[in-house]
Amino acid sequence: MLRNLGILTAAQVAAQLLNVVALVYLARRIGPHWFGVLQVGVAVMAYALIVAEWGLFSGGVRAVARLDHPAEVRLYARRHAGLLAALACVVLAAGSLVLPRLPFFREDPWIFLLYLMAVVPQVFILDWVGVGLERMTWPAVAKVVRSLVYAGAVLLLLARLDGALGWPDRRWVPALLLFSMAAGNLVMAVPVARWLGGPVWPAFGGLADWRARLAAVAPLGGAIVVMRILLNSDIVALGLLASPDVAGGYAAAAKIVFVLVTAVEVLWNALLPRLSRLWRESPTRFRARLALYLGLVLAVFAPAAAGGAALGGPFIHRLYGAQFPDAGVVFRLLSVSYVVLAVGQFFGNALVACDRQRAAFPPVAAGAVVAMGMAALLIPRAGAAGAAVAMLLAHVTLLAGSAWACRRLIGRRLGEAAGITVGAAVAMGLVVAQVGAARSLAAAIAAGIALYAALAAWPLWRWYRRARTEAA
Numbered sequence: 001m002l003r004n005l006g007i008l009t010a011a012q013v014a015a016q017l018l019n020v021v022a023l024v025y026l027a028r029r030i031g032p033h034w035f036g037v038l039q040v041g042v043a044v045m046a047y048a049l050i051v052a053e054w055g056l057f058s059g060g061v062r063a064v065a066r067l068d069h070p071a072e073v074r075l076y077a078r079r080h081a082g083l084l085a086a087l088a089c090v091v092l093a094a095g096s097l098v099l100p101r102l103p104f105f106r107e108d109p110w111i112f113l114l115y116l117m118a119v120v121p122q123v124f125i126l127d128w129v130g131v132g133l134e135r136m137t138w139p140a141v142a143k144v145v146r147s148l149v150y151a152g153a154v155l156l157l158l159a160r161l162d163g164a165l166g167w168p169d170r171r172w173v174p175a176l177l178l179f180s181m182a183a184g185n186l187v188m189a190v191p192v193a194r195w196l197g198g199p200v201w202p203a204f205g206g207l208a209d210w211r212a213r214l215a216a217v218a219p220l221g222g223a224i225v226v227m228r229i230l231l232n233s234d235i236v237a238l239g240l241l242a243s244p245d246v247a248g249g250y251a252a253a254a255k256i257v258f259v260l261v262t263a264v265e266v267l268w269n270a271l272l273p274r275l276s277r278l279w280r281e282s283p284t285r286f287r288a289r290l291a292l293y294l295g296l297v298l299a300v301f302a303p304a305a306a307g308g309a310a311l312g313g314p315f316i317h318r319l320y321g322a323q324f325p326d327a328g329v330v331f332r333l334l335s336v337s338y339v340v341l342a343v344g345q346f347f348g349n350a351l352v353a354c355d356r357q358r359a360a361f362p363p364v365a366a367g368a369v370v371a372m373g374m375a376a377l378l379i380p381r382a383g384a385a386g387a388a389v390a391m392l393l394a395h396v397t398l399l400a401g402s403a404w405a406c407r408r409l410i411g412r413r414l415g416e417a418a419g420i421t422v423g424a425a426v427a428m429g430l431v432v433a434q435v436g437a438a439r440s441l442a443a444a445i446a447a448g449i450a451l452y453a454a455l456a457a458w459p460l461w462r463w464y465r466r467a468r469t470e471a472a
Contacts, residue, residue: 018151020256024319025155026173027252032324034170036248037107039255040239041174043232044099045115047225052091052119055217055224056084057128058352062276064132074196077129079205083213088119104239110167114174121181126188126200134274138191146184150177226361227345229368231261234387237375242383249324250384253316253331257308260301260338261345275353283354287409288470290350295417295467297346299460301339302421303452306429307445308335314441326384333388341395347402350409363401370394413467420463424456 027035060080067073095116099105105112127139153176162169193199205213234254238247271293279286308315312335313328320327344367348360371394378386403410432448 018147020259022151022154023252023255026158027248027320028323029158030170032245032248032252034244034248036239036244036246036251037104037111038170038173039235039251040104040244040247041111041115043235043239044112045118045174046232047228047236048091048095048116048119049122050224050228052087052122053084053224054087054214056080056087056213057125058224059213059217060128061132062352064129065134065276070196073129073133074198074200075203077126077192077196077200078203079209080213081123081200081202082204083210084123085202086210088123091119092116102240104244107244108170110171111174114171114178117178118174118181121178121185123202124185124189125181126185126192129192129196129200130188133195135191135195138188142184142188145187146180149183150180153180226364226368227348229371231341233368233371234375234391237372237379237390238384238387241376241379246326246383249326250330250387252320252324253312253327254334256316256319257331257334257338260304260335261342271349271353275350279354286354287411288413288467290409291411291414291417292464292467292470294343294346294414295421295463298343298417298421299456301342302425303428303448303456305336305339306425306452307432307448308332310429310433310448311441311444314444318441329385330388333385333392337388337392337395340392340399344395344399344402347399347406350406351402354409356405359405360402363398363405366401367394367398370397413463413470416463417460417467420456420459424452427455428452 026038030038060077063076064073067076096113099112099116100109127142130136130139130142154173157176158169158172161167161172164172189199232254235247235251238250275286275289278289309332312331316324316328316331344363348364351360371390374390374393375387378390380386382389428448428451431451432444
């Protein structure tokens with residue numbers, strides 16, 4: 001378990017660092033207006049990708065983890081890819097009709113059409129096969145290659161491509177993303193073909209097979225689509241209700257802190273196969289392991305939220321200077337909001353692991369309603385800060401609903417971990433906020449880490465030993 005998680009975490013850290021460097025460079029190069037347009041395009045692409053995937057990756061991980069023979073896995077994967085190809089065609093057709101009717105499409109139609117095309121390379125993503133087989137190294141390598149190729153192309157080629165084929169540099173950004181996705185797919189396709197005895201080309205499994213697969217993941221797919229509203233409806237709402245400059249300032253902060261949510265997705269890539277089998281073997285051990293893993297997540301995420309809320313303004317100013325004046329407030333709010341979202345996602349994924357995905361949907365739906373309603377109410381009045389407050393309220397709604405749905409899976413140990421980590425993190429945040437970063441941002445961060453460790457290290461160690469014994 002630790003090996004799988006370590007591989008995926010190392011890959012994600014490398015990928016996120018590269019993406020942050022490319023993000024800051026891109027924002028500085030093209031300015032708030034076009035940066036905002038690109039981020040709205042990324043948000044639209046995210047919706048297209050999840051509709052075209054509809055939970056099939058997560059369902060595929062669970063199914064592959066329960067298959068025994070390579071031939072069975074290959075047949076399953078080929079039919080899965082065939083269904084993904086069909087869904088991609090549907091999304092391309094629907095997107096081509098819907099996008100021209102949206103107001104931000106007029107800024108540069110090519111940007112949005114290129115981002116929509118990302119559903120094509122998604123068909124050939126096979127990372128889920130490697131995760132289901134618990135061969136985590138190659139999915140990690142593929143992820144790093146995608147990020148390395150994209151970040152490297154943005155940093156090294158974007159300036160040279162400006163004006164090539166008559167395209168300004170902003171249009172080349174989504175084109176470089178498509179190229180990076182294809183590169184990562186190629187890296188993953190080679191070992192998968194070796195493991196399974198042949199390449200995984202899309203195959204038609206029959207309408208009955210497609211109906212069965214879609215029925216199996218329908219609640220999960222619906223929850224993922226609605227969950228996307230909780231992830232980036234803020235950017236889309238800003239694109240509809242505010243100017244691209246406001247959306248760009250918001251995205252400059254949101255993209256940095258969003259790494260917390262991505263970290264939970266990576267974590268579940270390692271946890272889902274193991275916990276899916278453990279639920280069938282021993283629900284009691286499943287509950288103990290769940291408390292152990294979520295307690296460790298809280299130990300890392302709680303101080304991240306407190307530190308972001310305390311030092312978000314100086315941190316954003318260090319990255320962007322005065323180019324995005326509202327981004328500091330947004331970063332402070334989203335540092336707390338995205339941690340709340342990450343924990344809510346953890347509970348929702350726990351329901352998926354124990355085959356209770358239908359129970360995961362109502363909290364997500366409730367949070368999505370709050371997100372859209374509050375965004376429509378607050379963005380016209382408060383701009384980017386209003387969007388951040390709307391997301392915070394939506395994420396709190398999700399966490400409350402998901403925790404209630406998981407109440408029978410939550411034990412006393414989890415409550416102990418929450419008390420230790422949240423209490424120490426709040427104390428750390430209050431102290432660091434008073435000291436501030438007047439002299440040195442790095443010194444303020446180091447002081448916060450030291451204070452949190454002093455308050456939480458020993459209680460957490462004692463808690464960990466007890467929780468690990470119960471989970472053994």
